[in-house]
Amino acid sequence: MAQTEKKGGLLRKSSASKKPLKEKVVLMYDEIFMTEDPSKCNPRFWEELFLMKVNLEYLEGKLEALDGEELMKIKDNINCLFQHCIQALGEEHPIRVVNALQTLCALIRGVHQKNKSTSGFDIINMLVGFDKAELCMKNLMESLDSLLCAEGSESLKSLCLKLLLCLVTVTDNISQNTILEYVMINSIFEAILQILSSPLSRREHGYDAVVLLALLVNYRKYESVNPYIVKLSIVDDEATLNGMGLVIAQALSEYNRQYKDKEEEHQTGFFSALTNMVGSMFIADADEKISVQTNEAILLALYEAVHLNRNFITVLAQSHPEMGLMTTPTSPIPVTPVTPLGTTPPSSDVISSAELPLDADVQTSNLLITFLKYSSIVMQDTKDEHRLHSGKLCLIILTCIAEDQYANAFLHDDNMNFRVNLHRMPMRHRKKAADKNLPCRPLVCAVLDLMVEFIVTHMMKEFPMDLYVRCIQIVHKLLCYQKKCRVRLHYTWRELWSALINLLKFLMSNETVLLAKHNIFTLALMVVNLFNMFITYGDTFLPTPSSYDELYYEIIRMHQNFDNLYSMVLRLSTNAGQWKEPASKVTHALVNIRAIINHFNPKIESYAAVNHISQLSEDQVLEVVRSNYDTLTLKLQDGLDQYERYSEQHKEAAFFKELVRSISINVRKNLAFNTLSQELLLKEFSTIS
Numbered sequence: 001m002a003q004t005e006k007k008g009g010l011l012r013k014s015s016a017s018k019k020p021l022k023e024k025v026v027l028m029y030d031e032i033f034m035t036e037d038p039s040k041c042n043p044r045f046w047e048e049l050f051l052m053k054v055n056l057e058y059l060e061g062k063l064e065a066l067d068g069e070e071l072m073k074i075k076d077n078i079n080c081l082f083q084h085c086i087q088a089l090g091e092e093h094p095i096r097v098v099n100a101l102q103t104l105c106a107l108i109r110g111v112h113q114k115n116k117s118t119s120g121f122d123i124i125n126m127l128v129g130f131d132k133a134e135l136c137m138k139n140l141m142e143s144l145d146s147l148l149c150a151e152g153s154e155s156l157k158s159l160c161l162k163l164l165l166c167l168v169t170v171t172d173n174i175s176q177n178t179i180l181e182y183v184m185i186n187s188i189f190e191a192i193l194q195i196l197s198s199p200l201s202r203r204e205h206g207y208d209a210v211v212l213l214a215l216l217v218n219y220r221k222y223e224s225v226n227p228y229i230v231k232l233s234i235v236d237d238e239a240t241l242n243g244m245g246l247v248i249a250q251a252l253s254e255y256n257r258q259y260k261d262k263e264e265e266h267q268t269g270f271f272s273a274l275t276n277m278v279g280s281m282f283i284a285d286a287d288e289k290i291s292v293q294t295n296e297a298i299l300l301a302l303y304e305a306v307h308l309n310r311n312f313i314t315v316l317a318q319s320h321p322e323m324g325l326m327t328t329p330t331s332p333i334p335v336t337p338v339t340p341l342g343t344t345p346p347s348s349d350v351i352s353s354a355e356l357p358l359d360a361d362v363q364t365s366n367l368l369i370t371f372l373k374y375s376s377i378v379m380q381d382t383k384d385e386h387r388l389h390s391g392k393l394c395l396i397i398l399t400c401i402a403e404d405q406y407a408n409a410f411l412h413d414d415n416m417n418f419r420v421n422l423h424r425m426p427m428r429h430r431k432k433a434a435d436k437n438l439p440c441r442p443l444v445c446a447v448l449d450l451m452v453e454f455i456v457t458h459m460m461k462e463f464p465m466d467l468y469v470r471c472i473q474i475v476h477k478l479l480c481y482q483k484k485c486r487v488r489l490h491y492t493w494r495e496l497w498s499a500l501i502n503l504l505k506f507l508m509s510n511e512t513v514l515l516a517k518h519n520i521f522t523l524a525l526m527v528v529n530l531f532n533m534f535i536t537y538g539d540t541f542l543p544t545p546s547s548y549d550e551l552y553y554e555i556i557r558m559h560q561n562f563d564n565l566y567s568m569v570l571r572l573s574t575n576a577g578q579w580k581e582p583a584s585k586v587t588h589a590l591v592n593i594r595a596i597i598n599h600f601n602p603k604i605e606s607y608a609a610v611n612h613i614s615q616l617s618e619d620q621v622l623e624v625v626r627s628n629y630d631t632l633t634l635k636l637q638d639g640l641d642q643y644e645r646y647s648e649q650h651k652e653a654a655f656f657k658e659l660v661r662s663i664s665i666n667v668r669k670n671l672a673f674n675t676l677s678q679e680l681l682l683k684e685f686s687t688i689s
Contacts, residue, residue: 025052029059032077033066039080046084050096056106063110071111071126079129082107086136089143094153101159104140105166105671108179112170124178137179141186148191154204157195161208162671164188168215169668172661175220183216189231196243206247207298211667214301217308218660222649233308244305245315249367251298252374258292259377259423294378294390297663302371303393306400307648316368316401317410317443369420371397372446376422379454382464389659395470398447399646402477411444411478412487420446425457444478445491451475455499459506465518468503472526473643479533480641482541490543497534497554500527505561508568521582524565528589531555533640535592552596552625553618556604559597566590592634599632600625 022030028049031038039045063071071078081103088100111126128136147160164183171177195201195209202209216228235241305312375394382388401407410416417440451471458464475496482489504527507520514520538548555562566587573584607624608616616624648656 023052023055025049025055026058028052029055029062032081033062033074034077035073037080038077046080046088049084050088050091050099050103052099054099054102054106056102059103059106060110060113063107064113075126075129078107078111078126079132082127083132083136086140086143089140089147094156097147097156098159101156101163105163108163108166108170122178134182137182138186141182141188145186145188145191148188149194154201157201157205158208161205161212164212165208165215165667165671168212168219169664169671172665173657174215174218174660174664175223175657177219180216180219184219184227187227187231189213189228193235193237193240196247197237197240198243202243202247206243207251210244210247210301211297211663214297214304215660215664215667217304218300218656222653229308232304235309236311241305241309241312241315242318244301245312245318245367246320248298248302248305249320249370251295252302252367252370255292255295256370256373256377262292292377294386296386296390296393296659297667299374299390299393299397300659300663302367303397303400306397310404310406313401313404313407316371316407317366317416319364319366365418368401368443369418369446372420372443372450373422376424376450376453379450379467380423380425380457382458382467383462386662388464388467389655389662391464391467392470392655393659395467395474396646396652398450398474399470399477402447402474402481403645405481408444408478408481408485411447412442412482412485412489414442416443417441418443418446420449422446422449422453424453441491442489444489447478448475448491448496452495452499455503459503461510461513463510463514463518465520465523468523469526472523472530476526476530476533477643479530479541480643483533483537483641486540488541488543493534493542493547494550494554497531497551500530501554501558501561503527504565508561508564511568515579519579519582521569521579521586524569525582525586525589528565528586528593529640531593532589532637535596535634536637536640546622549622549625552600553621555593555596556600556621556625559601562590562593562597566594589637592637595634596632600628603628 028038028045031045042048066074085100085104085107088096091097091100107127111123122130124130124133144160144164147156167179167183168174168177170179174180192209192213195205213228213232217226217232219226219228221229306316371394375391375398378387378390379394382391401411419438419440420443421438451474454467454471458467481487504524507514507524511520534542534551538551539545542548542551569583569586569590572579573581573587604616604621604624607620608614613620
């Protein structure tokens with residue numbers, strides 16, 4: 001018996017002895033693409049259409065094949081199809097609702113494809129007609145809202161969210177998508193919150209709901225009052241906020257797990273054996289192959305929650321079991337294609353495991369720890385554009401956290417100690433740290449570790465100046481809080497001081513190359529002022545008096561770097577070039593550091609001469625420092641503990657516009673409307689009559 005094959009809406013026998021036959025639904029689509037009203041000859045046309053399995057590919061292809069003029073000729077039929085789709089959403093039979101949802105997706109995408117050409121017709125007029133647009137879109141949004149809030153089929157809810165994501169992302173720049181005006185007027189915000197607050201709905205649809213919300217918040221956010229921004233900023237329901245936090249934590253945790261798996265697989269492979277044989281000369285190249293696609297969409301959602309909603313800050317510290325350590329149920333994981341930018345949601349079974357009760361034997365974690373681990377991975381390699389954007393967004397989120405009083409309170413809380421295993425970039429001159437040796441410390445230590453790690457590992461020709469500036473600003477903001485609240489943090493401050501001095505050394509060594517692209521004096525001034533902060537206020541927040549002594553020891557030990565910096569900025573500030581003013585600011589900022597060096601160096605040399613010692617030990621230098629504080633004169637510098645607060649609209653608007661554009665393109669590219677087979681749907685909706 002000849003096998004029947006199906007392609008592009010055609011049914012044909014493999015023998016090809018007969019003329020190809022079209023599916024009934026394809027014949028009905030063809031009738032819609034005629035100028036006549038299809039219901040004239042068949043009054044039950046629309047009723048029958050929504051009982052047929054949708055052929056998305058054929059319908060979209062047919063729309064795309066028409067030019068603007070041809071499409072305008074069948075505008076009435078397109079309007080009619082759109083309106084009947086909306087009517088079908090209110091039907092009792094779920095199969096009709098599913099087919100209507102899928103048809104709407106195909107219509108919106110197909111018509112929008114035509115809108116990219118020079119035909120110039122208006123998308124809303126083409127889909128629904130100007131005269132009926134307001135009422136039709138109101139009915140559509142109300143139907144979607146009802147379906148999302150009902151206790152019915154999860155498959156229907158999934159398709160509703162996909163339709164909404166389709167609506168939002170049909171244009172690259174979502175702010176140019178006029179259809180979204182109706183999504184603003186007829187809000188589905190409460191429906192999204194309901195999904196996030198319910199454990200069952202959240203497991204099934206949380207990812208799509210969070211990404212949808214993040215995109216809606218970014219619609220014309222600088223030009224008009226966006227109701228989703230207003231509503232998100234005042235949400236105070238604990239279950240909803242925690243639900244949103246769990247979805248974000250799971251998506252980031254999934255990324256961390258994938259990276260760790262690839263890293264382990266990489267280390268046990270042939271290349272690892274080769275590097276063990278010939279040493280570590282290839283280690284950087286080997287690591288470059290460990291690549292997991294970043295997830296800007298979920299990171300944007302985290303940013304909007306942290307930036308807009310003060311109540312969400314509490315969610316960052318909400319404890320849950322370490323997701324990577326949890327044993328997951330053995331139920332089959334749905335197979336999803338690997339997609340760019342992590343736009344595919346993580347498997348729902350792992351989310352459910354994250355909501356199990358805490359086990360005393362399991363390492364507890366929270367959203368902030370998961371985010372810090374994620375940041376430590378994406379910030380390793382900033383050469384890739386997506387990772388650079390992700391790294392920048394991570395630092396912006398940390399900036400918002402570092403400015404928040406409540407966030408600082410739990411970051412510095414001695415009673416909230418965690419072991420945070422950050423990923424460290426493989427480097428020739430250092431060994432990989434053993435995970436087991438990590439101490440439990442307040443979370444601010446992990447933030448500082450992340451900043452130190454970034455400073456140490458990104459001194460390269462393609463210098464990420466913007467990221468360095470943000471990094472130093474975060475450290476400064478944390479120090480301002482410690483100074484203000486007199487928090488004495490037990491941290492290895494020497495690692496930070498050493499990293500900052502090496503950064504200054506790098507800026508000086510590459511002065512010519514860097515000055516061609518960047519104003520390096522802005523960064524140098526910030527670094528010098530961090531030292532000034534420690535010198536002026538260190539006695540109020542450094543853990544012990546000996547820590548303050550060690551600061552002086554480090555400045556004296558590395559005095560050559562400060563001397564060289566002074567020579568460089570003095571040279572440029574006395575010339576009448578473009579760097580005169582920024583260089584002179586650094587010259588003035590170095591006054592106390594130079595006073596320390598000039599005061600203690602002669603004392604140390606004198607001590608060495610009197611005691612006939614050619615090279616002093618650290619303890620001997622510290623002894624000289626302690627006994628000569630009283631004769632040291634320092635100048636009081638104003639404004640060291642002041643900073644400019646983060647402002648998105650004035651400084652970051654261009655970055656977010658481009659980021660949202662990138663996310664929109666990727667979400668659209670990876671939307672799958674045919675993931676639900678007709679067989680599964682029929683099984684689920686077996687009550688259809």
